[in-house]
Amino acid sequence: MILIFAILYTALAFSDFVSSTVLTVTGTGIISAYTKNKSKHEHKNFNTQNKTGTTSIPADFAEIAISVDFVAKNALSAQKQTSTTANKVLKALGFVNASKIITSSVSLSANYDNSNNPSLLTGFTSSIGISFRTTPSKAGDAIDTCISTGADSIQSISFIASDENNTAAGNKATYEAIQNAISEATAVSSQLKLCVAKIKSINLTNLQAPPIPFSFSLATEAVGAKVSSTPIQPGALTVSASVDLVFELADC
Numbered sequence: 114m115i116l117i118f119a120i121l122y123t124a125l126a127f128s129d130f131v132s133s134t135v136l137t138v139t140g141t142g143i144i145s146a147y148t149k150n151k152s153k154h155e156h157k158n159f160n161t162q163n164k165t166g167t168t169s170i171p172a173d174f175a176e177i178a179i180s181v182d183f184v185a186k187n188a189l190s191a192q193k194q195t196s197t198t199a200n201k202v203l204k205a206l207g208f209v210n211a212s213k214i215i216t217s218s219v220s221l222s223a224n225y226d227n228s229n230n231p232s233l234l235t236g237f238t239s240s241i242g243i244s245f246r247t248t249p250s251k252a253g254d255a256i257d258t259c260i261s262t263g264a265d266s267i268q269s270i271s272f273i274a275s276d277e278n279n280t281a282a283g284n285k286a287t288y289e290a291i292q293n294a295i296s297e298a299t300a301v302s303s304q305l306k307l308c309v310a311k312i313k314s315i316n317l318t319n320l321q322a323p324p325i326p327f328s329f330s331l332a333t334e335a336v337g338a339k340v341s342s343t344p345i346q347p348g349a350l351t352v353s354a355s356v357d358l359v360f361e362l363a364d365c
Contacts, residue, residue, distance in 0.1 A: 157307065157362040161297050166289025166354050170282045172272035172347040175252040178217060178244040179264040184224065184236055191239035192221055198263035199241040205262045209255045211245040218242035242268065253343040272347040279352065286354035287317060298360040310363035318355040 181199045185191035199216070206214050220240045225232040243264075247255045249272060256267060274282070295309075302309050 157305070158313065159298050159301050159360045159362055161294040161356075161358045161360070164290050164294040164297065164356050164358070166286040166291075166293060166356075167351055168282050168285045168289070169349040169351050170274050170278050172249050172350055173275040173278060174246050174273050175249045175255075175345065175347065176244065176246050176269075176271050176273060177252065177255060177259075178242060178268040178270075179256075179259045180218075180240055180242045180266050180268055181263055182238060182240045182265040184238050186236045188221055188223075188237040188239075191237040195239035195241050199243065201262045202243060202259050202264050205258045206243075206245055206255065209247065209258050210251045211247045211255055214243070214245040216241060217244040249345065249347045252345040252347075256343045256345070270345070272350065274350050274352075282350075282352035283354060286352050287356070290317075290354045290356040291358070294356050294358045298358070298362075302360075302362045305362065306365070307362040308365040310361045313359040313361050314357075316357040 179202070181195050181202060183191050183194040183198065185194060203214060203216075218241070222238050224235045224238055226235050243259075245255070252270065256270075259267075298309050
């Protein structure tokens, strides 16, 4: 980020200005002009709109959510069996390099046979959701461990970067976006036989890498086929930044 602001400071310090005619040139080629009194030099505004920069980073973590479900004739039996199995899953996760293990949800619902009138109560479904974090290389083993100890479904898998890597990538993307804006302003000023005098306004948008969801059809097929390790391969995460800059152009 220090490097980014050094670039901005250098651009801001190009030269002082006294304006008579202000010419606004947008990125789409729209031009407008007006005249001020008591001017010595001609100055123009150039607006670089929505210049972007992007960079890719590897995933540091896999966030996985699973659930344990059980159906029984009465609510107590359903809840007891689900709790017993969920505790086994939680204990097993401690052996597969899992972290941030939490119970994300607990639910109990009645089941009815609606073919009868009135509907007939047939039992209860108890469900406990568990979420945890592990490394991408350990994600397959973690899923297999959950299934082998009683988990019934994989709710979601997503890949994320660490806060430190997200921040570094955001700075790099922002630097690239600013460089793109400066390059465009320099090219336009050269065509107009002018020089970039200063940056008048800056609007930055830094977008962190969103989690990448993983399609776990492969995971389901692998577990069903009793493969030794569910294949999990994360893709790269993309961090982007957008910048709108208004430059002042002046006589060289």
